[in-house]
Amino acid sequence: MTLGTNVISTDEQEELRRTVRALLARNPPSRPEPDAEAGYDETIWRLLADQVGAFGLAVPVEHGGAGCTAAETQVVCEELGRTLATLPYLGSAVLATEALLACGATDPLPGLADGSRVGAVAWAENGTWDPAAIRARVRDGRLTGVKEHVLDGARADLLIVPALTPDGDLAVHTVEPSAPGVQVEPLTTLDRTRPQARVTFDGAPARLIGADGHRVLDRLLAVAATALSAEQLGGSARCLEMTLDYVKVREQFGRPIGSFQAVKHRLADLYVLVESARSVSHDAALALAENAPDLGVRAATAQAYCAEAFSAVTAETIQLHGGIGFTWEHEAHLYFKRAHSAARLFGDAAWHRARLASHVLGG
Structure with missing residues (x-):
């Protein structure tokens, strides 16, 4: 379906x-x-x-x-x-x-x-993707600092690293993972379908590729929020489809549980969440494709909404699947873990709403 x-x-x-x-x-x-x-x-x-x-x-x-x-x-x-x-x-x-x-x-x-x-952007520090939190530094072409939650960091052939220059400006550099002074540590995370790593730089040789790091990261935040909202939309839609199929065949009191009015109401609420997520996620993608002047607003809106919608849909998926929804054998728990992990990737919904307010108010 x-x-x-x-x-x-x-x-x-x-x-x-x-x-x-x-x-x-x-x-x-x-x-x-x-x-x-x-x-x-x-x-x-x-x-x-x-x-x-x-x-x-x-x-x-x-x-x-x-x-x-x-x-x-x-x-x-x-x-x-x-x-x-x-x-x-x-x-x-x-x-x-x-x-x-x-x-x-x-x-x-x-x-x-x-x-x-494989390329990996080593960006987050101290649990946040806020560019203002970056403390990694490059001096005389040598990078020192620690980056967290690096997607595919353990498999990367090239690391792309925003770091501060001696003047305190934010710039973007590339580093070879095999270079001296680079230590990559795979992380055990809630969502094991999304490999992450912690990367430590201790005087690693770095090559400058972008002097205007704030511009690059501002664009990258919009790209990240938009792409992640698409994943969250896809996961939400799949969970709703699985749940609709299940309630048609799972019977209680001699009838499918999907025929009960209370279940229909819950499914209708999930449908609204999924279709609303579809609208805001696709709208952000169009804004990104067109490089729209309000891209920041539309990307932050998509991420704030889709993150919470995915979490809500997966929670209901587990509930409406009953006992089987809590077992390792069923896929519901994988979507639940992805939803709650992704809800904090690139900043949680509250942080994106704060960015949205900043864009709207011109702060």
Whole structure:
């Protein structure tokens, strides 16, 4: 069952959606075992890279990509959010690619575009993605500091690191993970389908690629919020679909539980949440594709709403599935963990609402 009408729905985008969804249906993502970390879905990774060109959608044609817009990237993020496939897509194909483009550093783009290399943005410090919290520093070409929650950091071939210069300005640098003075520590997180790492720099050699770090990170926050909202939308829609299918076959007192009025009301509320999330997420993608002047407002709105909607939908999914919803064997717990982990990635809903207020009030 498929819900709702897509706001971004050119023929090319809908064909991309059908292609990615069919590929994921033929190659279901692996699921983590209770006592083991999830590995990357290598088969899906290569198929999306080689057959769909998904990793290079946002990369200009002259650098080995497809030259598409954020609307196409949004489609892939949404479909990956439906399945929770473990891929370096958000971290590499979206954030690292955007960071390099914003800095004008195009040399690494062909490798990221064909999926043969992974880029990671080492950004957050002390549990926040607020640029004002950055304390990592570069002096005489050497980087010192600690970065947290680095998506795909343990698999990265290139680290992109915002850090302060000796003058106190924020700039963006690249660092080789294998360079001396770099220590990468994989993290055990709530959502084991999203690998993260802590990266410590101790005098690591760094190359300046972008002097205007505040501009780059402001753009990157909007990109991150928009792409993550697409994942959250996809996960929400899939949870609602699973729940609708379940209440049609689960019986109590001789009738499907979906026929009970109280259950219908709860499902109707979830439908409103999902479709509202669809509207704001797609709107943010359009703003990003058009580089709209109110991009910050629309991206912050999408992230604040979609984060809370996904958490609410997954909680109800578990409740309406009854006893099976609490078991490891059912997928509901994976979506629940993704929802609550993603709700804090790139800042929680309250932080994005504060950014939204700042944009609206001109602060």
